[in-house]
Amino acid sequence: MDSASLLQFLISGLTVGSTYGLTALGFTIIFNTTGIINFAQGEFVMLGGMLSVFFMRIAGLDEASAIVLAVAAVTLAGALIERFTIRPVKDASIINLIIITIGVSIFIRGLAMLAWGKDTFALPPFSGDAPIALFGAVVMPQSIWVLAISLLILSGLKAFFSGTIYGKGMLACAQDKKAAYLVGISVERMVLLSFMISGLVGAVGGAILAPITLTSFDVGVILGLKGFAACILGGLGNPFGAAAGGLILGVLESFGAGLLSSAYKDAFAFIILLLLLFVRPSGLFGTREAKRV
Amino acid sequence: MITLKNIDIFYGRIHAVKRVSLHVDPGEIVALIGGNGAGKTTLLCAISGLIRPARGEILHKGESIARRSPDKIVRSGLSHVPEGRLVFKPLSVEDNLLLGAYGRFSLKARRQIKNDLAEVYAMFPVLKQRRGQCAGTLSGGEQQMLAIGRALMARPGILLLDEPSMGLAPNITREIFRHIVMLRDRFGLTVLLVEQNAKSALRVADRGYVLETGRIILQGPADELLANKDVQRAYLGRDVDL
Amino acid sequence: STEPESVKIGAVLSATGPASFLGEPEKNTMQMLQEEINAKGGVLGKKLEIVIYDDETDVNKCVLAAKKLLDKDGVVAVAGPSVSGNTLAIIKFFEEAKIPLVSCAASEKIVTPVNAWVFNTPQLDRHAVTRIMLDAKAKGLNNIAIITVSNGFGQSGRAVLQELLPPNGFNLVADEVYGPKDTDMTAQLTKIKAAGADAIICWGTNPGPAVVARNRVQLGIDTPLYMSHGVASKKFIELAGPAAEGIMLPAGRLIVADQIPDDNPQKPLLLSYAKAYTEKYNAPVSTFGGHGWDSIKLIVEAINMGKSAKPADIRDNLEKIKGFVGTGGVFNYSPENHNGLDENAFVMVVIKDGDWKIMD
Amino acid sequence: MPPDGLLDCRGVTVRFGGVLALDEVDFSARDRAVTSIIGPNGAGKTTLLNAISGVVPLAGGGISLSGRDLSQSPPHIRARAGVVRTFQNLEIFTNMSALENVMTGCHCQVRYSVLDSLLKTPRYFAGERKARAKAMDCLEFVGLADSAQTPAGDLPFGRQRLLELARALAARPGILLLDEPAAGLNMKETRVLGGLIRRIRDEQGVAVVLVEHDMDLVMGISDQITVLAFGQVIAKGAPLEVQKDPEVIAAYLGADDRD
Amino acid sequence: MQGLKKDLLLTGAFLSALCLAPWVLPSGYYLTVLIMCCLNAMTVVGLNLLLGYAGQISLGHAAFYGLAAYTTAILTTTLGLPVALGMLAGVGLAALVAFVIGIPTLKLSGNYLAMATLGFGVIVYIFLNETVGLTGGPSGFTGIPRLNAAGLTLSSDRSYYYLTAAVLCAVVLLSLNLIRSRLGRALRALHTSEKAAQAVGIDIARYKLFIFVLSAAFAGAAGVLYAHYLTFIAPSSFGFLFSVELLVMVVLGGMASVWGSVTGAFFLTALPEFLRMFENVEIIIYGAILILCMMFLPRGLAGGVSSLAVRLRGRARPGEDDHAS
Ligand SMILES: Nc1ncnc2c1ncn2[C@@H]1O[C@H](COP(=O)(O)OP(=O)(O)OP(=O)(O)O)[C@@H](O)[C@H]1O
Ligand SMILES: Nc1ncnc2c1ncn2[C@@H]1O[C@H](COP(=O)(O)OP(=O)(O)OP(=O)(O)O)[C@@H](O)[C@H]1O
């Protein structure tokens, strides 16, 4: 393989990887606040893309306002989900809540199918689709958008979780609800907030990815799967790990497809993931659970 | 400061606290003693809002708080050192302490929080040594110190302590009791203290209540309780031979 | 026993799930046909009733739906399923129940070896590949790269391509695969680019091929690109955008009905079907809906031919159908041939100015 | 090896990253004796019990039981060899009744096979009966017989401690490691516990290693005391000697203000 | 030993009910639904042993189901071995694979274990999909023979149904017996505290592995029965969504409850059939039912039933679960 091809694999891996990474970031927020793996995270991404398309086509808005509106709508959806399906059962075990999010994801998918049909849609890229040449490989302007916005979201989250008391308060909620109450944290509000933020992050992801990956009512499933894998690979709960995990997964797939076999590229990525887990049971950048006797 | 009127608490069908009334006046240290399963922890949880009583009234500074959420209660100046410590295990010692001051965080309070942190470190020098360590890896006693320190970080007007001496070395236990008295004397801190070690508790307390199977069976000034034969027999184990 | 007052035909379709792009237009078409036929007096003077179940593109759901049609609803014949896997999964039950099945799925396995009770209506992959090869030969494109989707549709296309290309004098220089949900095929195309192909054949259904088309343009590959008949819907052009220009594919005549010569026997049918469908559902027609039209119409034709709605008679009469003009082509069933179409069912089209154009 | 040393730890060293939790600690426990470990918070007492029971790996040194080297054995093997423990931060099985908790303690005593349980052979019934009887005995011994059917998670803190003790006893310990068993018990209950520990030693002939901050209890029942501070042994001896040791008073006991 | 009698009685009653079902619901369609229910129930009971009792999650059980199905399909169809032998081999292979991957995988915990098993499932799926020569690839494997045991061909749906029902009851009874034993206690113990379990001498790695292998074998049993019932299999039936569905069945039925698993599996397998009439909104209703069940029955269907029973009897029976003997 010549180096231009290798570079191309890397670029396309990073582009695909940032789709996983963005979904993974959304997982991280809710997980950090509640310990729940939110199976509806992929649906947030889907809604972000589909609503942008909807607002553009049906409501006839320009792209920017369509996206802003879509993001706001999904943030609201996150709040509604928390308010009506998670909060009423706050004493339930984590696994029950996870199953509820599975139900929510099915429900949202069904609604989206009913509302927008089963077709795939595309959103116009933000700054044209003239590829940019780079040492014999090409980069799409949209990929740069995606990488930049992902980076922005990542640094925001990172600063929030490790730099502010509110971020730490969120972590505290997942750790020990009772104790969080006892230091004066309004756990309900934090959980609500976490669903809204991850709705927001998911929707932003969905909107900026739609020009590259196309979108349809059922893109959430696979994004959810890959996003979860990215989270675990990076170490659950760590925003940096989530983003890095996503990129690594994307690059693995891309090189797997390019150098080994495109048929087995996913298998290849997952085999590497498993091997890494066996060596580092709490992900690449995760800390071992603080447990002692 | 705190008044409980005819509190009833249930766990499912278990009647854990039965028509309990008690009060703690400002600046008082009140001890609550009783055997295993008497309902002491349950009662404290009810005061801090973690458990809803089925019936009865709880007043804090004259306001009814029985239906209020725990975070609001805590923000109104009440701190609770819970049974089992409940430190935030993966967070560092310092983060745990800072979270203690969560309710009063603001740019203005920054300095003061820093001072309070230094004060807690002064009280428990071990915590300072371990400030960056995950709270979950601390030894049992260190976690207990952390839990107490975290509660103090909120600068409470009233402090509920659930077995603060559990797992602490004798010298530290004494140190903590001394500190509590000092806080009361200097800042007028009010304390409701649950202790297994009835002797030390009654020594620092002004008054005491004895709780048995969910009922208050005895109350009075601490020194009277300490001298009470029933109390001696039941909680100080005078009649049990070693 | 008393004669039932209606003729009941069943249908199992993938109206939802990954193959809904097939099942949905099929379902719409069938519902439309039911109204149309009943408006014209029904079948054998009775009302036609089409019981349609959705299998969600899931094998188990398909089996249950088929069982329900066979055992509970008592249908005389069944149209569908939409995809080959599901068809293969239920064939056995039709053989046991002795009820004819006219599948809307294309796999050759459905009709070879011939199963007495099973027919299908779509054009075979073999015919599509043959058309592409004719075109490529004419253009002198010899080194072929293929990129196929890893689902049932792509797999059967890939198998046929692997089987037919080498003996017909083509070199298979790259054989790449992508997942049905993949959103980026740059890696595969980079490899293909390096392999030095004269032409690329992509076998898949939306949205994958649109991504292939876009990635191809982005990478600056100007090798001619052939698609399969699986993207013969307007949706593909919309999704691929400008990247669709110049892409060639074999397709049923439905999408270019207005361009085919007037003497083509299919023309009036195609025009009227397309018009009716677009009006009723406010959506562009696709050749897939046409498979549903063909299946139902063939069953009805067999019933009318034998003046009997008994399953065994329908089966016997299906085999006797000759020269039946459907949307997919002109059907000639026989005891040896339960597909009934040949490569003339396809025309080669090219995408020009965002629309289909017949090539010649 | 001393002739009466049942448990023998030599030069035990444990490290957690930068923290040297145990620094070449020598410790031994005799048969039919209560050996106590005391020391300030964070001295490494729990860590020593963890090292003995195999929960943390050793960075150096060795541990042997009746001359058998256990340094490399996993925890369950050590438990089967007789090293049984309780935990400072309770580790009870909250999803079971108190009785089942203790029956789980009998795990290694009732040795019917999986096949026996699948097919419900007489061996299964005999084994279950035995486990149940043994568990009831242990519950009675610690005074929890009346709570046998209570879900363990619903028991108050103090009783959960006793439940842990019962479970440990059911595992037929050769040496019983107790990590702050009196925490959460009031003074009367602590005295009762002291009586139990004594009976465990005298009636069942079990060696007991006791980590505890309740000095009345420790001084009352220990045969031997080891004092740890900062991961090192700073004193060793009979209760009366240790109590008077100035270093121990400075590091741990503090100025005595008891009556 | 009252619990044991109850188990036997309940299982007997359940078997009789299953046997009577075809008379009450005579159409072949219902038989097929029931067979699917039984097959899923088998897998779910096994998965619950792993998840509900031992606390180890698996999102890869569809893979064991599929591996077993393909093994017997290939052995009996491609190689022409007797069906009974193929079935045994299928179950055996599922167990063997579980054993091999269980050793490294079960060292992980919680979400990491979930991901590892999920990854395993995806890998198996891709191999089933791509090794076209062996498996027939995405369009499936056709022509699998029906079971013919001892010269008797179980070709009618009804006889096959009885076989499936019997296997399910055997799985249920075995599981009930298992959890009412020292092994069952050991599993529940390591669920709450691995440290404490080890401290009383329980070899946790071994027990985790054992129960993983056993539950894979149950999934395998369902898989082989499935293959020879449909006589057609395709990888799409064994994807990760099926694994998730199995997990949902466990939780919806009730964690740590064998009968709950049976209920959950029957309920969720049959539910879509009831929802057929809703066509496009079916999936929405399905999602809503799932959400509502989980919200209002925190202990699952089994928990809901038992707390209803308690309420009807009007007295407290604390700790009365089907595992508390
Ligand atoms: N979560 C619970 N579920 C059911 N019953 C409970 C629960 N928590 C406590 N109880 C019961 O309530 C009663 C009071 O318990 P509580 O923990 O308040 O006692 P306590 O006085 O704090 O005891 P200890 O001194 O052991 O801490 C006990 O009988 C206990 O069994
Ligand atoms: N996993 C770990 N990582 C880092 N430090 C640890 C870890 N586990 C224990 N430590 C440290 O090792 C020291 C010894 O802890 P240990 O639990 O043995 O103390 P201890 O003597 O039992 O104290 P206590 O009386 O408070 O229970 C403590 O200072 C603790 O912070």
Ligand SMILES: [Mg+2]
């Ligand atoms: Mg308490």
Ligand SMILES: [Mg+2]
């Ligand atoms: Mg300790």
